[in-house]
Amino acid sequence: MSFSMLLYVVICIYLANIFCVLVTLYIERRKPMMGIVWIIIMNFLPVIGFIVYLIFGRNVHLNNKITKIKRDFESLYNKYLIREKYLINSENVIFKDKNTINYINIIKLNINANKSIYSEDNDIEIFTNGADKYDYLIKDIKNAKDTINILYFIIRNDNIGRKIVDLLTEKAREGVEIRVLYDQVGSILTPFKMFKELINAGGKVCKFFPITIGHHISLNYRNHRKIIVIDGKIGYVGGMNIGDEYMNRSKRKLYWRDTHLRIVGSSVYFLQEIFLTDWYYASKEKETHEKFFIERLFPEIKPTGSIGIQVVSSGPDSNKEQIKRSFIKMISSAKKKIYIQTPYFIPDGPFLESLQTAAMCNIDVRIMLPQIPDKNFVYKATTSYINDLLEYGIKVYLYPGFLHSKMILIDNDVCSLGTTNADIRSFALDFEVNIFVYNATFSAKCIDIFKNDMSTSKLVTKEWYNSRNMHVRVLQAISRLFSPLL
Structure with a gap:
């Protein structure tokens, strides 16, 4: 040439x-x-x-279709869903937990930004290991009478994955209506034929954002949610997908610590609404709002508890970053303590600065990260932010294993748990769901869990962190540069 x-x-x-x-x-x-x-x-x-x-990185313009589906469901709230609607804007509102009034602005934010209705008739079971969660879940699936809706980022083709799919197949043969939605990228190694018998039995299975040439080739905007709703009355949400690793039984020699929730009460309605919004978007199934359909999926729930909950979702279909805003509002509302557990810590400016500001106000800020990573490049970006925390007196703990729990807790009264990591991807690029719990008794359980994990974790010191070799420092700098994409 x-x-x-x-x-x-x-x-x-x-x-x-x-x-x-x-x-x-x-x-x-x-x-x-x-x-x-x-x-x-x-x-x-x-x-x-x-x-x-x-x-x-391409924006796939999700807004119009999902917004329409959401609007259709919102029009049904007053007629079918809301059994308890509190006059939150009234300063005379009386909460079952008297301390909740101190955090009423968090509730207002979630209502205004996400239309997250507050309900106080809920009860929660919290799990910190997969074996307990799956035992409860299998029992609830076996007892299901009418509908089972499942949404997961990952459904593994392993022992627990096949066991649950086989059980769903049995229930489908009994006449229970089954819907399974999973993210294709998250479950990229899961063959669709795994669901063949379930589909033959009458179950419905769908991939979220299947990657196809000419339609959707972006690896971004994944559905990171983990939701199960059984008979419209029992809900599951949290950090655990479906896989053997959550019971520490996989071939990977990595100790896994996670948190998941089982919920009964009116807040289950809103987990159901999120599932159906995602289902109708992904499946292209025609929406139906017939009374019979609504009464089956949103049946009357008899109050069983007294815990205040809001269900908050966020995703790339909106630029409001609702969950991140709620986290920042929680942090700014804290008076004594802020405890955070997250597997990935790649914050944007406002989130990091809110933590630093809280620490400068003499609030006890503690962040727990995994000591053993599941993704080395992402972990390098996470650990690159440790110095930004230590400089402001924020305590950083490294859990002896892979900590996949996603929890933010303030004072002794409010906590948020769900699928959202403290990173830019969860804040802006993925579909996520968290519940915000306003209850001192439940918060006390979460504090105990955090302190128990803290007792086996390593407190990071400036001396230890500054002793990193040059190779580690360079890798951290490179990974941090590209952290907005991780």
Whole structure:
């Protein structure tokens, strides 16, 4: 190739890359940090970087379809769903837990930003290991009479995965209506034929965002939620997917610590609504709001508890980042303590600054991270933020295993648990769901769990952290640079 031809090719690539950069800047104009990272990639990989962006970073415009489905369900709230609607805006409101009044602005935020109705007739069972969760779940599935709706990021083709699918198949043969929705990327190693017998028995199975050429090729915007609703009355939500590793029985020699919840009460209605919104979007099944359908999926629930709950969802179908905003409001409302457990800590500026500000107000801020990672590159980005915490007096603990629990707790009264990690991906790129619990007794259980984990964890000191070798420091710097994409 002659020099002039080579120069011509270089100029064409250069101009094409400028065009790609401008397109990326326009698409990511609301998220400048994300745009800067992609521009860096495109400078290192001209044109090819833009192709990578289309696969990993492209906005797929979810808003219209999901917004319509949500609006249809919201129109049914007053007629079928809301058994208890409190006049939250009234300063005379009386809560069953008297301390809740001190955090009424968190409740108002969730109502205004997410239409998250507050209910106080709930009861919660909390699990810190997979064996207990699956024992309860299997018993509830066996006792199901009418409907079982399941949504998971990961359903493994392993012992517990096949056991649950086989059990669902049995229930489908008995006439129970079964819907299973799972994320294709999260369950990329799970063959669809695993569900063949369930489908033949009458069960419905669907993938969320299947990756197909010409329709959807983005690896972003995954459904990270874990929701089960049985007979419209029992709900499960939390950090555990369906897989042997959650019982520490997988081939991976990695001790797994997680948290999951079983809920009964009116808040189950809203887990059901989130599931159905995702189901109708992914399955293309025609929505039906017939009275018979609604009464089956949203049956009357007799009050069994007294715990206050709001169910909050967030995802790329909205730019409000509802769960992150609620976390920041919790942090700013704390008066004494803030305890956080998260497997990944890759915060954006506002979230990190809210923690630093709380620490400067002499609030006891403690963050627990895993000592053993499941993804090394992501873990390097997570540990790169430890110094940003230590400098402000925030205590950081490393749990001796892989800590997958997602919990934020303030004072002795309010906590949030669910699927949301303290990272940019969970805040903005994935579909997530958390419950916000307003109850001192339940919060005390969560504090005990945190302190029990803390007793076996390592407290990070500045001396230990500063003793990192140069190799680790370089890897942390590189991974942090690309952390908005992780």
